[in-house]
Structure formats: structure tokens, C-alpha cells
Amino acid sequence: MAIIAADSVKPASRSPTWTRIKDALRRHPTAILGAVVLALLILMAVLAPHLGTVDPQAISPIRRLRRPSESYWFGTDMLGRDVYSRVVYGARVSLAVGLTVAVLATLIGLAIGLVTGFVRWLDGILMRVMDGLMSIPGVLLAIALMALTKASLENVILAITVTEVPRVVRLIRSLVLTLREQPYVDAAVAAGTRTPAILIRHILPNTIAPLLVQGTYICASAMLTEAILSFLGAGTPPNIPSWGNIMAEGRSLFQIANYLIFFPGIFLSLAVLSVNLLGDGLRDALDPRLARNM
Numbered sequence: 001m002a003i004i005a006a007d008s009v010k011p012a013s014r015s016p017t018w019t020r021i022k023d024a025l026r027r028h029p030t031a032i033l034g035a036v037v038l039a040l041l042i043l044m045a046v047l048a049p050h051l052g053t054v055d056p057q058a059i060s061p062i063r064r065l066r067r068p069s070e071s072y073w074f075g076t077d078m079l080g081r082d083v084y085s086r087v088v089y090g091a092r093v094s095l096a097v098g099l100t101v102a103v104l105a106t107l108i109g110l111a112i113g114l115v116t117g118f119v120r121w122l123d124g125i126l127m128r129v130m131d132g133l134m135s136i137p138g139v140l141l142a143i144a145l146m147a148l149t150k151a152s153l154e155n156v157i158l159a160i161t162v163t164e165v166p167r168v169v170r171l172i173r174s175l176v177l178t179l180r181e182q183p184y185v186d187a188a189v190a191a192g193t194r195t196p197a198i199l200i201r202h203i204l205p206n207t208i209a210p211l212l213v214q215g216t217y218i219c220a221s222a223m224l225t226e227a228i229l230s231f232l233g234a235g236t237p238p239n240i241p242s243w244g245n246i247m248a249e250g251r252s253l254f255q256i257a258n259y260l261i262f263f264p265g266i267f268l269s270l271a272v273l274s275v276n277l278l279g280d281g282l283r284d285a286l287d288p289r290l291a292r293n294m
Contacts, residue, residue, distance in 0.1 A: 031281020037274035041267070045091040052085035056241045065257055074263045077249060086241040087264050093242035094223050094271060097157055101222035102215045104161045109168020110211060114199050116169065117176025127173070130166040138163035138221075139228055146234045153236050156229060160222050171214055172207055179203050216279030220272045227268055243268045 044051060053073075060080035068075045074083035116126045133141065138160075145159035179185060180203070188198050229235030230244025231251075238245060243264040250260025 028281045028284060030277050031284075034274040034277025034281065037270055038278060041091055041271055041274065042095060044088060045095050048088045048092055052082075052088045054082045054085050056081060056085040056089045057239065058082070065253070067257075068259055075257065075259045077246075077257075077260055078253060083246065083260060083263060086246055087243070087267055089241045090243045090246060090264060091267065091271075093153065093236060093240060094226060094244075094268065097153070097160065097226040098219040098223040098271070098275070100157050101160045101164060102219040104157070105164035105168055105218050105222075106211055106215045108161070109165045110172055110204075110207065112165070113169045113172025114176060114203060114207075117173040118180055118195065118199060118203065123173070126169075130169050133162070134166045134170075139225060142225060142229055143232070143234045146229065151235070151237045153240060156226055156235050159229075160225050163225070164218050164222065168211070168214060168218070171210060175207050175210060176203055179206055213279055213283045216275050216282060220275040220279070223268065223271055223275075 058081060060076075062080065063072070063076050064078055064080040066072050066076040066080075072082055072084065074087060077083055077086075112126060112130075116123045136144075141163050142156075142159040145162060146155060149155045149159075185198060185202050188202055193201075226235055226242065227244035227247070230242050231248045233248065235244055236242050238249070246264040247261045250257060254261060
């Protein structure tokens, strides 16, 4: 996973961030494609009540395991529920988890990273905690956290957020360790500026660019982790349609109804791919070393 090198960060006042983003996106059609696909998926999630043909929870035994047709675009599952409607509504869950985890993990990781990178005596304590969390595979840690709580969308979001925060902390800490040695920070310290003001005025603006890039990868990772948890039965409850739940319910019928896994899998892949393509475009736009080579 690519991140922006700390030694290439410049004062925020000298970086026309949004102009560089627009220029880089124009040079990278794949990033534009990712943004368009992601926007369409978000629009599909927002308009799910209007795009779904029937109630995604409506059970009809007489129409169970119908193959894709004009009446049932993605077929029906073992309970007769319309798979198309469930996939459309499932976009709400997967995208909500990805975006919410990305926001929470970046905000929490940003706060901890700023403190650990600038306050030396806290660095050893907090970073050992982060190292301990990172020593456990993310999926296993999320499963363990879910085992301690009841299955719900909120708990899934919290469990995945815990696994993603240490990565953000390490990124921000590495940036702060470099930025605090810059002349403009030394000048602020010599002028008697308080530590919170230094962090907010001089350090924080220079972390926004790499944080945006990292946030896209967290969003993609969170969607995959949610699908894995749901597929293993440790994620969202079965009554909440999500792409992971739909695939989990169809795995025992894969030989006779492979469409139960194919369609939600395609949408999950498109969502993750679009976010990663957008993240690559942002990385190229915000990394000065790559920008010089354009």
C-alpha cells in the first residue's frame, strides 16, 4: 500500500492541494473512472427504495431459487427473496461501513498520531499499544471483538475501526516526527506558541494530504473486512441485507445457484476497485515526488 513519504511534505501554504488533485485526475482517466463508479454506487445506495423491485426481506416459498430472468433480474434465493433488491439494499450497508470506518479511523488515528509524534513521553506508551493491536491480524481482531458483543451494524463498524486506527497512527506519527524538526515549527516554539496551537496551525495542515489518500484505502479495506465478517457469520445480522450476508447464504448452494454469490461479489469488487483507483489518483496528485515526474 502506497503512502506519501514524510520527508517530501512542505508547508500547507505552499501546496495548492485542490488544484493538484484536479490536474492529476485529468491526467489519470482510471482515477476519474473510479470516482464515477463510486458515485454511481453511492447513488444506487441512496435511491435503493426506488430502484429495488420488491421488499428485500419479502419471503415467497413458491418462487425460491428462480434463476435470473426478466421477472427476477438476479434470481431469487432459497427463501424466495429477490436477489436484485437485496444487492441494491446491500450497497447501503457496505458503503456505510466503508465510509464510516474511514472517517472514524482517520479522525481517531489523526488525534493519537499528532500527540504521539509531538509529545515525546507519550510516544513510547501509546505506540506500544498500537504495536500490540497491529500484531494481531485485522480480521481475527475484528472477529474477537464481535464475539464480545452482539451482532449489529454499529458493532461491526466499531470492530473494524479498532483494527484500522493503528495504521493511521503510524502514518501520522511518522509525518509529525519529521515536521516538528522543520524551521517554521522551531520558530513557532521560539515565539512561545503553545503546543496545541502548533499542532493545529503548523502540523495538522501538512497531514491532510496523506490522510486523504490513506482514508481511501481504509474505506476499501473496511468494505472487504465487513464482507468477510458477514460471510463467516460474525458480521451484520442476517436480517440486514449486505453483500457479505448474501454470499454467505448462497455458499451452500453454489453448485446449483452460483448467481447468489456472483452478483453481490461483482458489486463488492466494483466498489473496492473504484475506491482504490480513486486513491491511486489522489496519491499521484498529492505526492510531490510523483507530481514532479508528471
